[in-house]
Amino acid sequence: MVEALHSDEVHEVIAKSPPWYKNGNLVKLYLLLTAPLLTSTAWGFDLSLTSGLQAVDQFMDNFGNPTGSKLGFFGASMSVGGLVACILGGTLADRFGRRGVCFVGAALVLGMALMQTFSTNFDMFVGSKMIIGFGGNLQQLGGPVLVSELAHPKQRVLVTSLYNTSIFIGLILGSWITYGTYAIPSNWSWKIPCLLQVILPAYQMTLIWFCPESPRWLVTRGRVEEARSILIHYHGNGEENLVVQAEMQDILAGVEADATQMKFNKEGISSILGSKGNRHRLWICFWTAVGSQAAGGSLIATYLPKILDQVGMKTSKEQTLINAIISICNWLTAFLAAFVIPRIKRRTMFLFSTINFNLVFVVWTALTERYIATERKSFGIAVVVMIFAYNFFQTMCWISLVIAYPLECVTAKQRGVFFAFTMFIINATAFVTSYTTPMLLDSMSWKYYVGQCVWNCVYIAVIYFTYVETSGMTLEEIAVVFDGHEAFEDARMHAREELKMKMERDEMAEVEEKAVKQA
Structure with missing residues (x-):
């Protein structure tokens, strides 16, 4: 029988543990974790349809070519459902476990994908997207937490960083399927992509119950x-x-x-907000959530066709093809960055990424103004190049760390509820940006981008002065940074x-x- 470890031995023991592929049961665990890991893939699939279907003439004509606030609510509908899920989901995940919310969320996504496919009017289609947002966010509240708490400590940062990169697998699938079906001369040009959404949640519903529950959640419930x-x-x-x-x-x-005390009474709220460390945690969760949606990335993800319209690329073929290529480039960037993140300090990564994509955004803004003023095709092509460059710097950090960083900053007791707070802010910010963006683009044109550049500068200051370093620590050790x-x-x-x-x-x-x- 081996002896219990002292604190200075923990990291040495973890570092010397054998590679994951030499542990048969650990290989099995990571295969089972594909169920929660694919949550972002399913989410990305639907996001790609939000943008891609706007470039499909059959879809737009069938539903009356929505514009302005109606189109804005279509883009924001998933976030509306997500807000409700985040209010309820954190408590549900803490009470019933991480797997339960993953299963219920997957079932809702599957059912609403079928409803989307056979929608008879635009309101029905948007309503199904709202419920997909509810189900998808239930999965998002359980999936990454389960992955983070089950992964071996030697691979935790890598596996957690890889979690959100799978969103691009969904974006790639959705965008290329949309590109492949847009020319079908019937409503099946948009129904086929919607129908194919059922595959991933069906897989998740089946596999999630073979996956073990989070050991940290079990300990908080006394099941040591x-x-x-x-x-x-x-x-x-x-x-x-x-x-x-x-x-x-x-x-x-x-x-x-x-x-x-994770209870919504006077004593529980006092224990959360009365601690300086907890207030700092909530601050980081808030700004990481806001930055993930309000730094310009969601603009491209949701309204790429409108951006391309501004620079003269207006055909369905051009827009769906560029959308599909962007998804592949983004996935490659995020996937490779996930292997680099464990070796680089978190705060450094945030600063490098945000400073560089804001510089790109400044150039993008100037080029858009020049195209609108001159209508020279070269300026339009240069804007597309800037879109790719922006995505490169944004995805190298903000795709992986928007999940991994808030999850590691909080404790086992807090993880369900605090991550629900993070996802609530993500959805609230996504709703505001998605709803207002098409109207602002219509009314302000390229001047809208100027405000985005100023906001990104404010965000750089927030990261520099308030973000903390968490690299090189176990999940539990990170608590000492705050407490x-x-x-x-x-x-x-x-x-x-x-x-x-x-x-x-x-x-x-x-x-x-x-x-x-x-x-």
Whole structure:
């Protein structure tokens, strides 16, 4: 029986653990985690349709060519459903577990994809998108949390960073399917992409129940032995090795050290807002959520056809093809960046990405003004180049870290509710930007981009002065950045002693059992 670990040994033990592909049970775990990992893929598929279908003449003609506020609400409809999901989903995920909300969300997405396909009017189509937003956000509240809390500590940052990159797989599938069907001379030009949405949620509904529950959630519910068994089976490959003991020690210490009461009463709210560390966590969650939707990326994702209209690229073929190519480039950038993020400091990555994409946006704004003034095709082509350059700098950071960074900044007790708060802000910001963007583009044209450039400068200042560094730490150790070392180290010592006593009892029981068998 091995001894419990001291704090200075934890990182060494994790670093020396064997590669994941040499642990058969860990390979199985990562295969099972494809169910929650594909949540962003399903989300990206529908997002691609939001933008791509606007370039399909059969779709626009069938539903009366919506414009202005009507088109704005179409683009924002998923966010409306998402806002409701975020109000309810955090509490549901904490009460019933991460897997349950993933299953319910997938079932809603599947049902509403069918409703979209056979919609008889635009209001019915938009209504189904709202409920897809509700179901998709339920999945988003459970999926990344489950991935983050189940991944082996050696691969946690990589796996969590990869989570949101799969949104581009959905965008690629949706955009290329739309490109392949736009020329069909019937309503099946848009119905086929909508119908194909059912495949991913059907897969998730089937596989999610074979995936284990989060050990950290089980510990917060007092089910310590279940959590320990999951870690032994998957992370220890059936053995209670040093890595498993290090994880259990830190999970128990993290839960004990966290004084937050996740209850919506006076005492619970006071424990959340009364702590300077918790207020800082909420601040980071808020600004990361806002930045993911209000820094210009959602403008391209949702209203690319209108942007291309401004620079003379107005045919369905041009718009759907550019949309499809952008999705591939974005996925490659985000996927490769996920392998780099574990080796680079988080705050540095945020600053590098945001400063560079804002510089690109300034050039993009100037080129758009020049095209509108002169209608020279070269300026229009240059704008498309700037769109690709913007996406490169934005996706290298903001796709992966918008999920990974808020999740690692909060504790096991807080993770469900605080991440629901993050997703609520994401959806609220997405609604505002999606609803107002088409109207502002119509009324302000290229001048709308000037305000975006100014806002991005404000955001750079927020990152520089308030974001914290979390690289190189376990999930539980990150708490000391916000709450100080003393509480966690005391709890870690207490957990270490408890684990040591338990191991001694197990060892004595094992000796007694052998003695009985020999007798």
